[in-house]
Amino acid sequence: MVARDVDEAHRSATPLELLFDLTLVVAVAQVARELAHDIAEDHLLDGLGVYAMAFFAIWWAWMNFTWFASAYDCDDVGYRLLTLLQMAGVLVLAAGVPAMFEDKDFRAATVGYVIMRIALVAQWLRAAHGDPERRPTARRYATGVALLQAAWLARLALPEGPAFAGFFVLVALEMATPWWAERTGTTRWHPHHIAERYGLFTIIVLGESVLAATTAAEGAVSADGLSVALVVTGAGSLALLFALWWVYFLKDSAAGLARHRELAFLWGYGHYVVFASLAAVGAGLEVAAEAVSHQIPASDTLVAMTVAVPVSLFLLVVWALHAPLGGTPAHGLLRMLPAVVACFVVVALVAAGLPLAWAVVLLCVPLAVLVAEHHWGRDEAAVSPVARDA
16 A cells, blocks of 8 residues: 555546445435434424534544545555445444434444544554555554544543533544644645545535425325425425535636645535535425425424525635635635625525525525626636627
């Protein structure tokens, strides 16, 4: 296992990485479904805290696997078997998600998380053996991750209050481990590979919006006849999904990452908010489809907010991540902020009596404007001043 070339041509995601992502689909779906249930039952604050914790475990395990693979994917038997072990850990984590939300029981989810991370420790030890130049870095990774897994297991023995505080301490230490390890030498991650992998995970979390649109479509035609509200909700959910996808992929990030490798931590860590927001949008849309079909404890205003707020967070963080790399999406903060404000205006309209189904449709408008401005501006820039005058 030796470091791969950062300038390797045609570097792309492997079939094994795509198979690994398939297990993540299950875990993300579990977390989003439990969040949707808490929103519908008007237990948003309780559900949101557990959602953030559960999503961190999924995202952090995926991110560490992705960056390691970008530097050291040798695709031999040992690498494949250890990846299989990580996939098993994802499924154990996913199986433990309902207990996290319903009973605040983190035991199964923690065991699944530890399985994923211990497999990564073995990968780093292999890298330390095969790459003498970066052996100190690989050993630091292996040491830090291994010690933290022991700490995660020990946390299970703590009472609820200290265990809750301990979670955030361990999260901080987890996120500090790569920074500490890379001080002895940086790993040879591939910018085009990383950009593609992050794009693929974006599509995975957008799948929750696909589920919401499907749910609305299934309920649109019932024994009582056609439900116009559900048709509108389903169409709006699909349009919002497409708009979110379009905004994220307005510009390929690979070239910017290649020029600014020093921004790797900002890019990698900042995507927690991007991914968690997109999955939360799907949960909110699922509740919206439920709310327009029958009465639920949550108010329409709360449901609209659970869609508008994550959309706004997504827009702001995607802009913040792209701006240092050379801009887009979407042009600049002065164009992004009105889109964010427009999302909250939609929530205010729902509070004033706007039907929830039409609120879903209106939330697409600010994103569509951003996309249109981007493409219109690009077309204008391509026209010469002489042609424009003519």
